[in-house]
Amino acid sequence: MDPTEVNVPDVKDMNIDNITQNTILINSQCESERVKYLFERLVTHLHDFARETRLSTQEWKAALDFLVTVGQISSDDRHEFILLSDILGLSLLVDAIDHPKPPSSTEGSVLGPFHSHKAEVVPSGSDISSDPKGRPCLVLCTIKDPSGAPIEGVKIDIWETDSSGHYDVQYAEHDRPDGRCVMTSDEEGRFWFNAIVPVSYPIPHDGPVGKLLKLLKRHPWRPAHMHFMFEKEGWDHLITALYIHPDPYLTSDAVFGVKDSLIESLGSVSAEQAKAYGVREGTALISRDFVLVSDDETQRLRDSNALAAMADLFPGKKIKLLDHLPVPDLD
Amino acid sequence: MDPTEVNVPDVKDMNIDNITQNTILINSQCESERVKYLFERLVTHLHDFARETRLSTQEWKAALDFLVTVGQISSDDRHEFILLSDILGLSLLVDAIDHPKPPSSTEGSVLGPFHSHKAEVVPSGSDISSDPKGRPCLVLCTIKDPSGAPIEGVKIDIWETDSSGHYDVQYAEHDRPDGRCVMTSDEEGRFWFNAIVPVSYPIPHDGPVGKLLKLLKRHPWRPAHMHFMFEKEGWDHLITALYIHPDPYLTSDAVFGVKDSLIESLGSVSAEQAKAYGVREGTALISRDFVLVSDDETQRLRDSNALAAMADLFPGKKIKLLDHLPVPDLD
Structure with missing residues (x-):
C-alpha cells in the first residue's frame, strides 16, 4: 500500500491526553457512519476506563489473557463471550434496547448461550425431552396479538435442560437434539407439547466465566426456566423464557433474566385436559398466552x-x- | 451452593435504567477493593456504550463472534488481543499511565505482540540476526541514570524482524530464536551487537484484527523499528523501541508507538569503529544512550x-x- 494514498492525520508523540482523539480520527476514515460512531464511542469508553482506573500493565495483560481463554473455550455449542455478556448484564440491556416492548406485549428475556439451530421441527403434541428422570410437564400455549387475535404460523423455538440441569449440547457424546424443538402455531395460535418440569442449574462455570464469577463472589445459578423464541415475518422477534415459581434463585439469577411477568406457578392437569392431551391427570402443567407485537409497532417504539x-x-x-x-x- | 448463604441484593425486572446499578451491586460482593472498582467502571462503561449507541442485537452478536475469533487465532506466539489493544490505542495509553516518564528518562513505546521469552542470552558483540538478505547494522548503546552514571547488569531484551518484515515466531517452521536476544549491560552501562537495518512491515493482518483495520480503512503498517526492553531491580521497567528515519509510516504507525525522541537516523561506521567492533567501515550504525529512572521516582510520579x-x-x-x-x- 502506498502510504501517500492513505488520508490519515499525522500521528506521533501519543500520550494520555491525545491518544483518544487521534485514535478516533484515524478510525474516522471508515465509510459507514454507523461503524464510525460505534468506534468513536467504543474508543472513548475503553480509554476512559483505563484513565479512570489508572489501569496497570499487569491488569491490562491479565484482562487480555482472560479474553483469549474466553475465545478459546468457545465452540459451535458454547459461546463463552455470550456467557460473559450475560453475567455482566450486557445481554439483558441490549435486548431491552433493541426489542422494546409495549405494555401489551410479552416481555423478553436473555437468549443465553445454549440456543441451537439443530433442533428438529415437530408437530404440536410432541415429547421434546427423552429424559426418564424428568418430571413430566404438559405445556399449553397460545400466541396472540395485542388485540387478542391468534397468530398462525409462528415459528417457535423451545429449549430446556434435562433433569440434571444440562442442555443436550453440553454432553460431549450427544448425537441428536434433545430437550429442544421447533414448532409452529396453528390457526388458533396454539402450540403444545410434553416436556419436563424445568430445574434450576448453574451456568457453565468450569471455564473463564466461572472463574470470574468466583472472583466476584457470585453464584452461577439460574432459576428453573424454559426458553422460547418466536419468529414470523411482520412480527417483532421475541426471545423470552418462563420462570417457575417457587425457586431459590428467582431473585438472584446469574444472568439477570427474571421478570415478574414471566414467572409461572406449576398447575396440575385436570381430568378433562388429561383426556384431551393424552396425559395423566395430575401431571404438572404450564400454560401461557404469549403476546407478539408487530415489527412496525416495535420499530416506531425503538x-x-x-x-x-x-x-x-x-x-x-x-x-x-x-x-x-x-x-x-x-x- | 445454598442461596440463603449468598448475600446478594434481590435482582428481578431488570431494564435499561436499573441494570447497571444492580450489576454493580451484585459484583460488589467481591472482597478486593481494587477488583470491585475495576468492575464498577467496566460495567458502567460497557453499559453506557450500549445505551449511547442503542447497540442492536445484531451488532452485539457480531462483536461477540469477532471476539471469539480473536481468542481462537491467539497462541503462545501470537496474542491477537494485544494486537487489538494496540490498534485501538489502548496499549499505548496503559503504558503511558503505568510507566510515566520524567523528562530525563527515555520514553516508552508499545510492547507489541511479538516479544518472546525464548530469546537466548548472548554476550555483547553477538550477531542477533541470521538473515543473509538483511542490511548489516552495528548497534552501539549505553544505559545510564538521569545523572549520567552508567547502570551495570541491566537485562536487555532486543527483538526485530528479518528483512522481509517477519519475526521468527511468525514462521511455522522456526526452530530457534532469531532476530532477538537478551544481553546485559557492562560496568560502563554498554551493550552492543550486530543486527540488520529494521524495515517497515505490516502487523499481522490475516486475522480478525486485519479485518477490522480493513473495515476502518486503516493500513496495517508500522515504520521500521527495533524493540528494546530493560529490566533491573530498583529501576522502572522500560519497554521502548527505536524508529528509523526516514520511513513513510513514521506519522501513521498502525499501533501509535512513534515518539519524536525515539527516532534515529542511520549513521555510518567509521574506520576507527570498524576496527574496534570488527565490522566493515561504512556499515549502517545505530547508536543510542538510554536513560532509566528508578522505581522509586516512577512510583512517586505514578x-x-x-x-x-x-x-x-x-x-x-x-x-x-x-x-x-x-x-x-x-x-
Whole structure:
C-alpha cells in the first residue's frame, strides 16, 4: 500500500491526553457512519476506563489473557463471550434496547448461550425431552396479538435442560437434539407439547466465566426456566423464557433474566385436559398466552426511544437515525 | 451452593435504567477493593456504550463472534488481543499511565505482540540476526541514570524482524530464536551487537484484527523499528523501541508507538569503529544512550499523576491509593 494514498492525520508523540482523539480520527476514515460512531464511542469508553482506573500493565495483560481463554473455550455449542455478556448484564440491556416492548406485549428475556439451530421441527403434541428422570410437564400455549387475535404460523423455538440441569449440547457424546424443538402455531395460535418440569442449574462455570464469577463472589445459578423464541415475518422477534415459581434463585439469577411477568406457578392437569392431551391427570402443567407485537409497532417504539435517549444523553447534539440506529447528524 | 448463604441484593425486572446499578451491586460482593472498582467502571462503561449507541442485537452478536475469533487465532506466539489493544490505542495509553516518564528518562513505546521469552542470552558483540538478505547494522548503546552514571547488569531484551518484515515466531517452521536476544549491560552501562537495518512491515493482518483495520480503512503498517526492553531491580521497567528515519509510516504507525525522541537516523561506521567492533567501515550504525529512572521516582510520579487525574475526573469524590492504584475511599 502506498502510504501517500492513505488520508490519515499525522500521528506521533501519543500520550494520555491525545491518544483518544487521534485514535478516533484515524478510525474516522471508515465509510459507514454507523461503524464510525460505534468506534468513536467504543474508543472513548475503553480509554476512559483505563484513565479512570489508572489501569496497570499487569491488569491490562491479565484482562487480555482472560479474553483469549474466553475465545478459546468457545465452540459451535458454547459461546463463552455470550456467557460473559450475560453475567455482566450486557445481554439483558441490549435486548431491552433493541426489542422494546409495549405494555401489551410479552416481555423478553436473555437468549443465553445454549440456543441451537439443530433442533428438529415437530408437530404440536410432541415429547421434546427423552429424559426418564424428568418430571413430566404438559405445556399449553397460545400466541396472540395485542388485540387478542391468534397468530398462525409462528415459528417457535423451545429449549430446556434435562433433569440434571444440562442442555443436550453440553454432553460431549450427544448425537441428536434433545430437550429442544421447533414448532409452529396453528390457526388458533396454539402450540403444545410434553416436556419436563424445568430445574434450576448453574451456568457453565468450569471455564473463564466461572472463574470470574468466583472472583466476584457470585453464584452461577439460574432459576428453573424454559426458553422460547418466536419468529414470523411482520412480527417483532421475541426471545423470552418462563420462570417457575417457587425457586431459590428467582431473585438472584446469574444472568439477570427474571421478570415478574414471566414467572409461572406449576398447575396440575385436570381430568378433562388429561383426556384431551393424552396425559395423566395430575401431571404438572404450564400454560401461557404469549403476546407478539408487530415489527412496525416495535420499530416506531425503538425509534422514539432512541431519539429520546440520545436527546437525554447528549443534549444539544444533532443525532439522526440511519436504518433505525443513531449516528451523529453532520449535515 | 445454598442461596440463603449468598448475600446478594434481590435482582428481578431488570431494564435499561436499573441494570447497571444492580450489576454493580451484585459484583460488589467481591472482597478486593481494587477488583470491585475495576468492575464498577467496566460495567458502567460497557453499559453506557450500549445505551449511547442503542447497540442492536445484531451488532452485539457480531462483536461477540469477532471476539471469539480473536481468542481462537491467539497462541503462545501470537496474542491477537494485544494486537487489538494496540490498534485501538489502548496499549499505548496503559503504558503511558503505568510507566510515566520524567523528562530525563527515555520514553516508552508499545510492547507489541511479538516479544518472546525464548530469546537466548548472548554476550555483547553477538550477531542477533541470521538473515543473509538483511542490511548489516552495528548497534552501539549505553544505559545510564538521569545523572549520567552508567547502570551495570541491566537485562536487555532486543527483538526485530528479518528483512522481509517477519519475526521468527511468525514462521511455522522456526526452530530457534532469531532476530532477538537478551544481553546485559557492562560496568560502563554498554551493550552492543550486530543486527540488520529494521524495515517497515505490516502487523499481522490475516486475522480478525486485519479485518477490522480493513473495515476502518486503516493500513496495517508500522515504520521500521527495533524493540528494546530493560529490566533491573530498583529501576522502572522500560519497554521502548527505536524508529528509523526516514520511513513513510513514521506519522501513521498502525499501533501509535512513534515518539519524536525515539527516532534515529542511520549513521555510518567509521574506520576507527570498524576496527574496534570488527565490522566493515561504512556499515549502517545505530547508536543510542538510554536513560532509566528508578522505581522509586516512577512510583512517586505514578502516584501523584493518579491522584491528580482522579481529582480531575471525579471532583469531590474521595479516592485513595491501594498498592499505588486508585480505589474509592469509603472510610
